[in-house]
Amino acid sequence: MGGYESILLTVITAATPLLLAAIGELVVERSGVLNLGVEGMMIVGAVLGFAGAQATGSAYIGALCALGAGMGLALLFGFLTLHLVANQVATGLALTLLGLGLAGMIGEAFVGQPGIRLERLHIPGLSTLPFIGPVLFGQDLLVYLSLALVAGVSFVLFRTRAGLIIRAVGDNHGSAHALGVSVIRVRYLAVLFGGACAGLAGGYLSLAYTPQWVEGMTAGRGWIALALVVFSTWRPLRLLAGAYLFGAVGILQFHAQAHGVAIPSQFLTALPYLATIIVLVMISRNRVLTRINTPACLGQPFVPDR
Amino acid sequence: MRKLLSMAAAAVLSFGVVGAEAADKLKVGFIYVGPIGDYGWSYQHNQGRLAIEAAFGDKVETVYIESVSEGPDAERAIERLARDGAGLIYSTSFGFMNPTLKVAKKFPDVKFEHSTGYKRAANVSTYSARxxxxxxxxxxxxxxxxxxxxxxxxxxxxxxxxxxxxxxxxxxxxxxxxxxxxxxxxxxxxxxxxxxxxxxxxxxxxxxxxxxxxxxxxxxxxxxxxxxxxxxxxxxxxxxxxxxxxxxxxxxDWSVYYVNRTKAVLDGTWESTDTWGGLDAExxxxxxxxxxxxxxxxxxxxxxxxxxxxxxxxxxxxxxxxxxxxxxxxxxxxxxxxxxxxxxxxxxxxxxxxx
The missing domain is CATH 3.40.50.2300 (Response regulator)
Incomplete structure (x- = not known):
């Protein structure tokens, strides 16, 4: 395997869980809901994805379980924040705590067991092409799904009526309501979509990235996904760039270390986070950019009859 | 943020350790820095706990608190075990050193075993592996x-x-x-x-x-x-x-050491020591x-x-x-x-x- 090709493959693996979780949260936030429970939905997705694969012997069924697990927690979040109008920030944090605890409890029996890997695609003739073969045609299904989701979300949000409704609900739920849009229903669907994506992202960790279950294996990736959404200023294509940039910096710092580059490893480890902060500062200084893209009703509760 | 969350989680978890005190049983407590499901450091200490249970059966009772962060929480968790009647407490991370000594001062009759540290007291031993x-x-x-x-x-x-x-x-x-x-x-x-x-x-x-x-x-x-x-x-x-x-x-493998030290407490021969054992001590x-x-x-x-x-x-x-x-x-x-x-x-x- 050539050097650059294998680096690229590693970057794709590192970026995919971030991209999956973040693209879901992007839709959630575009509809005006802030769900800070991404980490919790991811970890429950990871453990149930692992469990589903172990029980059935199929990583694909595992991935479906992961998706369902994320949706289950998202439904709970939706019920609390949309129905009962609980504070979204507090509920999201509670969801993360609940998810981490729940996953540890469910996963106790699976510690120390090797998992079932999501198989990589193999297209005869194409997957064996030099360089582009393994990169373009030799990934597992979730990698393609993550890219398709970016394209799909981008198209739906900005080119369809449904997208217009989602953005309208996120920007001004009062007006959307006055126009006859069911704000709560739109937000429910967005939250469920976000949960499904976060669950899948967790499943990707325990089925493809490192096929195993250990407690706390998401290791903060849910929080990174949340940061990426802001980093992208709620634009799907920028999110794609951000996730891959983040993945690439994380991988390249290991290569730099192994090459003996004389930069302190602590600095290299912090580099991706530093990059996020710099971009955040840059975009928040650009008022136009921020104002156009930030969902105006982000995090605000909506009570229909008000 | 994760630190905050894990602290909160530890606080929630620590409410879970309420054990009925049996009169003649030695209660052995464990404090773990990570979850026992990490398949690494805390997992192996927990294997040591299970070895104690296997070796002494109903002469001992074991309790543990997992995911305790190395800070003010640790002291509370250790003290909680001591108050609940533990006669022997293993605190299994370097960062538990000072909290262990503090609690040990308040409970002179309880024996403490602190892993990977270097400060000892009359009722605090240290141990590590080569x-x-x-x-x-x-x-x-x-x-x-x-x-x-x-x-x-x-x-x-x-x-x-x-x-x-x-x-x-x-x-x-x-x-x-x-x-x-x-x-x-x-x-x-x-x-x-x-x-x-x-x-x-x-x-x-x-x-x-x-x-x-x-x-x-x-x-x-x-x-x-x-x-x-x-x-x-x-x-x-x-x-x-x-x-x-x-x-x-x-x-x-902590089981040999843990079983020996627990036996010492049961026999009344326990003394404060420093153990740094390797392949020879198993x-x-x-x-x-x-x-x-x-x-x-x-x-x-x-x-x-x-x-x-x-x-x-x-x-x-x-x-x-x-x-x-x-x-x-x-x-x-x-x-x-x-x-x-x-x-x-x-x-x-x-x-x-x-x-």
Whole structure:
């Protein structure tokens, strides 16, 4: 395997869980809901994805379980924040705590067991092409799904009526309501979509990235996904760039270390986070950019009859 | 943020330890820094707890609190166990040192065992394991098995414990192949399977063919298996994750020590001591030598035997530092104090030690 090709493959693996979780949260936030429970939905997705694969012997069924697990927690979040109008920030944090605890409890029996890997695609003739073969045609299904989701979300949000409704609900739920849009229903669907994506992202960790279950294996990736959404200023294509940039910096710092580059490893480890902060500062200084893209009703509760 | 969350989680969890006190039973308490499901450090301490239960049956009762962060929470958790009537408490992380001593002062009748620390009291013992002995053994195996003459080493943090391990690994390797090379990357985490896997992939991409790790998850070994490379398990026997890739594993085994110390409390012979045991005390075990030719396995067994009997000491002079300065004179054993504070690389390591 050539050097650059294998680096690229590693970057794709590192970026995919971030991209999956973040693209879901992007839709959630575009509809005006802030769900800070991404980490919790991811970890429950990871453990149930692992469990589903172990029980059935199929990583694909595992991935479906992961998706369902994320949706289950998202439904709970939706019920609390949309129905009962609980504070979204507090509920999201509670969801993360609940998810981490729940996953540890469910996963106790699976510690120390090797998992079932999501198989990589193999297209005869194409997957064996030099360089582009393994990169373009030799990934597992979730990698393609993550890219398709970016394209799909981008198209739906900005080119369809449904997208217009989602953005309208996120920007001004009062007006959307006055126009006859069911704000709560739109937000429910967005939250469920976000949960499904976060669950899948967790499943990707325990089925493809490192096929195993250990407690706390998401290791903060849910929080990174949340940061990426802001980093992208709620634009799907920028999110794609951000996730891959983040993945690439994380991988390249290991290569730099192994090459003996004389930069302190602590600095290299912090580099991706530093990059996020710099971009955040840059975009928040650009008022136009921020104002156009930030969902105006982000995090605000909506009570229909008000 | 994660720290805050885990603290909150620990607070929630600590409400869970309410045990009915039996009159004549010795209650043994454990404080773990991580979840018992980490399959690494805390998992192995919990195996030690289970060994106590197995050895003494209904003469003892054990309780534990997991995921206790190293801070003010620790003192509360330890005190809680003492108040609940524990007669013996194991606090199993370096950062629990001062909280353990504080609580020990308040409860002079309770015995405390603190792992990897250096402060003792009349009712506080310390204990640790000489994992570097195992690392010397795997260094020799790595040098015999590597075709490229270069191993990859995934470090967690550049602290003496980890640096000592890298040095022991290299001294072992150099005893077989004086020109052996090691590439070191720091994950700056004890425990992040994804990151550890990424580090392993980066090392393999740069041409190493043997992996050693001082991080806790089986992820690097899993990567080695997938890429057709070889490596060593950490803390637990990880052969299930790499049936064709694991050569052996350095296993932390606390059960012998834990059973002995618990027995001492039951017999009334417990005294405050400092224990730093290795292969000889069976606190460090080597998993079966697999996936290697018989002569390599036999040589490894021989080295284990020599270390165990005291004939071989990994840090015997002459040992030179990276810059060529003589660190340990010919025939001299490096003393424990120098080993505990080790902050230099041995000659032949082609890497800058992060400061």
């Amino acid at each position: 994992f570097y002995e195992g690392r010397y053994v795997i260094g020799q195996i790595a040098a015999r098995m590597s075709k490229t003459g270069t191993a990859g080493y995934i470090g967690s943090f550049p602290i003496p414990e980890v640096i000592r391990g890298i040095n022991a690994f290299m001294l072992g390797a150099q005893s077989v192949d004086p020109d052996f090379k090691v590439k070191i990357v720091w994950a700056n985490s004890w425990y992040d399977p994804g990151k550890e896997a990424d580090a392993a992939k980066a090392l393999l991409d740069q041409g190493v063919d043997v992996l050693a790790q001082h991080t806790d998850s089986p992820a690097p070994l899993q990567v080695a298996e997938e890429r057709g490379a070889i490596g060593f398990g950490q803390a637990s026997d990880m052969i299930k994750f790499a049936p064709k890739g694991q050569l052996t594993a350095i296993v932390d 606190m460090v075990l080597m998993a079966p030598f697999t996936n290697m030719p018989e002569d390599v396995a036999n040589a490894a067994k021989e080295t284990v035997e020599k270390i165990r009997s005291g004939k071989l000491h990994p840090f015997t002079g002459p040992i030179y530092k990276q810059d060529g300065e003589l660190a340990v004179a010919d025939g001299i054993l490096l003393d424990d104090q120098a080993m505990l504070g080790m902050n230099w690389y041995v000659k032949g390591i082609d890497d800058q030690l992060p400061q």
